[in-house]
Amino acid sequence: MSLTIGIIGLPQAGKTTLFSALTRLDAGAASASQKPNQARVAVPDERLDKASAIFTPKKTTPTAVDFLDVAATVTVEEKGSLGKRVLGSFRTVDALLMVARAFDHPYLGAPRPRADLETLDLELVISDLSVIENTLERNRKMPTEARVWFEQVRDVLQEGRRPDPALIASPPEAARPFAQSMSLLVAKPTIVAANVGESALGNEDADPAAQEARGWAEEHRREFFAVCAAIEQEISQLPPEEAQEFMSGLGIEKSGLDKLIVASYRSLDLITFLTVGEDECRCWTVHRGATAPEAAGKIHSDLEKGFIRAEVVTSEDFLRLGTMAACRDKGVLRLEGRTYVVQDGDILNIRFNV
Ligand SMILES: Nc1nc2c(ncn2[C@@H]2O[C@H](COP(=O)(O)OP(=O)(O)OP(=O)(O)O)[C@@H](O)[C@H]2O)c(=O)[nH]1
């Protein structure tokens, strides 16, 4: 299971620049042809790096995130809205990253992130509305129970509001076959990024346009971060050591990728656990609240089926003490059963039999 994040925004917001920065690819040329950009990125995790330095395993395996970037510049036929081509591409993603321009653009002028985010959000609502209306239109004989649910969602959207996640998550049985292929954009976890100008570097959060975007994100209960995509793209082309030096020189504490991963995991309610050893050190992603057997199932279905117990230590304790034996001696290596709820950063060793 890998996670896909769709980068969405008005034309010239800096989506492709950000995509290039996140993926270390130079996607500028591809975007000129309006071909979507898609690439997989390893999720940075310090705990994994440090565990790997201790074990020097044959393999180190981070988790991965896929990014999708679609040009928002639309043709005349698409009538100035983001349109089917653009928004349709995002129906299959797990989360949306809304990029708001917070830099001065050569011909679009001063940033107005609040207005842009409103416009973008409205486009999502309009697109979802048309999907629902088409579904109702095409399935005139839909059971009443299903129709009522669709109309409920439609009415909320028509008022320009977002439907209650609980409503979206639980369509009545009769509506499921119709709702499945729909995957509403407004129902997706959404993160807002302000793409600030170079003058705001090192102090991105204090930038007035970034604050405007943050305000909007907070009102809409979305995760937020500020980034300067143009600089990050330049940094992403440097060798890692130089990049680190360059970033500290500019006062950038965390890369856009780091900020995005934190925001995404929070907004999707995901956590990371680790498995370590001489063969492999590896990160895994599970939903917050997953039990030890569920986590074991991520590794292999046999581990879930034959689950006996999990040996658990926090990465903090392990990295401080350096060996499992020391963790056992200090009593920080615990044996947990089926009901144990896995915590972010836990190092697990599953005992099982098949
Ligand atoms: N000054 C400044 N310019 C930027 C920044 N990010 C992007 N740009 C510039 O803004 C323009 C648009 O950037 P793109 O990344 O192509 O924007 P986009 O959102 O992909 O645009 P479409 O694909 O047309 O929808 C380019 O000229 C970039 O160089 C930034 O952080 N600062």
Ligand SMILES: [Mg+2]
């Ligand atoms: Mg682009």
